Amino acid sequence: MSAALQPAVAALRARSHRASHPRHVRASASRIASRRPASISCAATAGDAVKDKRVPVTILTGFLGSGKTTLLNHILQGDHGKRIVVIENEFGEIDIDSDLVTFKDSGEEDIILLNNGCLCCTVRGDLVDMLGRLVKDKKGEFDHILIETTGLANPAPIIQTFYLEPELLDTLRLDGVVTLVDAKHATMHLDEVKPEGVVNEALEQVAFADRLVVNKTDLVNESELRTIENRVRTINQLASIQRAEKANVDLDFVLGVGGFDLDRVQDVVEEPSHSHSHGHEDSHGHSHAGEEETCDKPDCDDPTHSHSHSHSHGGDAKAEADAECEVCGEHGHSHSHHTHDDSVTSVSLTMDGEVDLDLVNDWLGMLLNDRWQDLFRMKGVLAIEGCDDRYVFQGVHALFEGMPDRLWEDGEPRNSKLVFIGKELDREELKAGFEACKVGVSAVNA
Numbered sequence: 001m002s003a004a005l006q007p008a009v010a011a012l013r014a015r016s017h018r019a020s021h022p023r024h025v026r027a028s029a030s031r032i033a034s035r036r037p038a039s040i041s042c043a044a045t046a047g048d049a050v051k052d053k054r055v056p057v058t059i060l061t062g063f064l065g066s067g068k069t070t071l072l073n074h075i076l077q078g079d080h081g082k083r084i085v086v087i088e089n090e091f092g093e094i095d096i097d098s099d100l101v102t103f104k105d106s107g108e109e110d111i112i113l114l115n116n117g118c119l120c121c122t123v124r125g126d127l128v129d130m131l132g133r134l135v136k137d138k139k140g141e142f143d144h145i146l147i148e149t150t151g152l153a154n155p156a157p158i159i160q161t162f163y164l165e166p167e168l169l170d171t172l173r174l175d176g177v178v179t180l181v182d183a184k185h186a187t188m189h190l191d192e193v194k195p196e197g198v199v200n201e202a203l204e205q206v207a208f209a210d211r212l213v214v215n216k217t218d219l220v221n222e223s224e225l226r227t228i229e230n231r232v233r234t235i236n237q238l239a240s241i242q243r244a245e246k247a248n249v250d251l252d253f254v255l256g257v258g259g260f261d262l263d264r265v266q267d268v269v270e271e272p273s274h275s276h277s278h279g280h281e282d283s284h285g286h287s288h289a290g291e292e293e294t295c296d297k298p299d300c301d302d303p304t305h306s307h308s309h310s311h312s313h314g315g316d317a318k319a320e321a322d323a324e325c326e327v328c329g330e331h332g333h334s335h336s337h338h339t340h341d342d343s344v345t346s347v348s349l350t351m352d353g354e355v356d357l358d359l360v361n362d363w364l365g366m367l368l369n370d371r372w373q374d375l376f377r378m379k380g381v382l383a384i385e386g387c388d389d390r391y392v393f394q395g396v397h398a399l400f401e402g403m404p405d406r407l408w409e410d411g412e413p414r415n416s417k418l419v420f421i422g423k424e425l426d427r428e429e430l431k432a433g434f435e436a437c438k439v440g441v442s443a444v445n446a
């Protein structure tokens, strides 16, 4: 896809004809602050993704020790035929990670270190400089860039780099965010309650992922694996998940994601049991990712439900037998009702029929204006009245990118699909807002 994420700008313009040439929408850092409404138009030609010759960039992220360097090595030693530049970010002056990176003997890869700070904050400028120099001095000498973040990086500012630097946009495109999840320890980090205003990096790393690698499967059993998969799925319905030991995943899974990953958007909205998630904690500490599902079965192992209900046994047997748990009312064993921060979830919506461009524009604009900080990611496919093409888009906080994708086929039902990943999402409110954009609805309600 060639159009880049832009700070959302006003005026959606429907064009039923196809324009002759697509263009990159250029953004500048200063404009992001405006957080104005989203911009959708039917102007670009389809097939942009196929023609996109820009160099793909993959961001490798994941909490400390989750297996990022292990995955990097797996990629660098794999048979992909790509000339890869690696950008490593480390805290501190001593470089350890680069010593742990091993290249195949092709001599075609490069490693660049960005030390003394975290990519997402103090050295973001260095990243921009580094990418700028690569683009200028080494153009044509590499096919892919891999950026390994520190385990404490919040990926959002790094992602935004690729949409806020106009001079990079012509040559580079963000291909995907790959997040390593330590199957053994991730829950602990995801559950960590941070002080007000402090980002839980582990949560954000999962929320921003296009691909999730649940690593270290050798350290957990099947049930624990399902629990962590359910947990990350609850946070991010959009990402595809693969399990791995020693980060041994298919290279195709992590390279060549393709940015939009439209198939995944389709899958998510078409999986009825994943059609939404609502971040609540019920009396058994279960969180659900299913449509109006209420799971009250302690032994439920439905993988579409996310459960966290741990019981610990021990202590005074008599006291245990007598005690009634305040949460679930059961007797006979002591409980540890583990609760976690369910505030980051996914909401997916689907709607038959066409949407009104102006109404979508107003609604998304208002949403991004009011909630841009909480809306981590947003992806969708829209059937816009008067447009011959399907319209696809994605957003990262207030940045918004979209374009016509392909012609609607004869007889193909026109419907729209949206997936939101973010904090404190109110499914009913989002659904109501989306449905109000349907063609004819406002006339009925007027």
Ligand SMILES: Nc1nc2c(ncn2[C@@H]2O[C@H](COP(=O)(O)OP(=O)(O)OP(=O)(O)O)[C@@H](O)[C@H]2O)c(=O)[nH]1
Residues within 6 Å of the ligand: 062, 063, 064, 065, 066, 067, 068, 069, 070, 071, 097, 150, 151, 180, 215, 216, 217, 218, 219, 244, 245, 246, 247
């Ligand atoms: N048991 C087990 N150990 C693993 C697996 N994958 C990686 N490790 C080990 O976990 C440790 C951390 O792996 P790294 O690849 O360095 O993790 P990282 O995310 O780069 O770590 P930081 O740079 O500290 O954030 C290393 O000792 C790896 O050998 C796995 O699947 N199973």
